Amino acid sequence: MIIDPIPSELVEPLLEWSPLLVVYEDVVDHILQWGIKIDVVIGHSQNEDILRQKLLSQTPVKILSGDSHTLETVLYFLISTKHQAVTIVTADAEPLFGALNNFLDKLSIILLTQQTRWSGISTGSYKKWLPKGTKLMLDNASQIQGMKGLAVSGHQREALEDGLVELVSERSFWVGEAV
DSSP: OBOSOOOHHHHHHHHTTOOOOEEEGGGHHHHHTTTOOOOEEEEOGGGHHHHHHHTGGGOSOEEEEOSSOHHHHHHHHHHHTTOOEEEEEOSOOGGGHHHHHTTTTTSEEEEEOSSEEEEEEOSSEEEEEEOTTOEEEEETGGGEEEEESEEEETTEEEESSSEEEEEEESSOEEEEEEO
């Protein structure tokens, strides 16, 4: 899902998997310049005819109306179509954390910005092999009750050595890694 206009280089590795490409109405023109197939557009109902005209070369394309709760509309659509994961490409991930927390038990969610790849952790446990010195960012770090293989480094956590690191919380949380 692409929410904001971003460089195509950020998305190209994802497109190799031929994903269902969902874009917001505001970025349709930007994405059409890339010459790739758009599968679903989420937009305002009053603009549906304009969107259909713009997307004639893209058929079949599904247009969803999401006038008030756009992000939630897309996520419910993905759940109803049996998708298990979504990567959301955005300019700023942090404003989305709160709304997305309600979906972490239904979808595996990655938020991708030009600087950071955020992973939503619904299970309360994050385990990953990282090289020494890798820095992790946390949304709401105060929720973390335990960590292994990591040291606090300012507002980040840093891998102490090559190996498995772990973060534990009783609630869902977000972990960010530099891209």
